[in-house]
Amino acid sequence: MMSRSDMLWSGAVLTLIVLSGLSFLPIGLAPPLRAAPAPVVEPGPVDPAPWANWLEARIQPPTAVPIRQTAPVDDLAGYTLVGLVEVDGRMLAMIAGQGGTRSLAVGGTLDGYEAMAIEADHIRLVRDGNEITLRLDR
16 A cells, blocks of 8 residues: 555646646647727817816915014013133023123023023023024124
């Protein structure tokens, strides 16, 4: 009696022999399909009415972005930045105005304006979205 693997091998060999013999038989192929040429359509007058409203609704000029209001110059007109000092790693701005000089760190306030940043030559103060920059006069 043949084992299972022997039967599989003999079946595979028999299948290969039959398929290789069939490959030599002449087979009539159907002729290739030929596509008919596309009809030529003459362009006629174009009526823009169906798509003009749709297109016009989508092509709109961009809306104007409102410009942030700047604070009136008079709010801090009496103050000037006279110097910058670094103390224990903190930058302090020396601001003169209203009869005296005071120091201001980031987060401190001056007439309701909060100091947001102190840079090498200016300090940025913000109140209610309005921003004022005091620059160091050189």
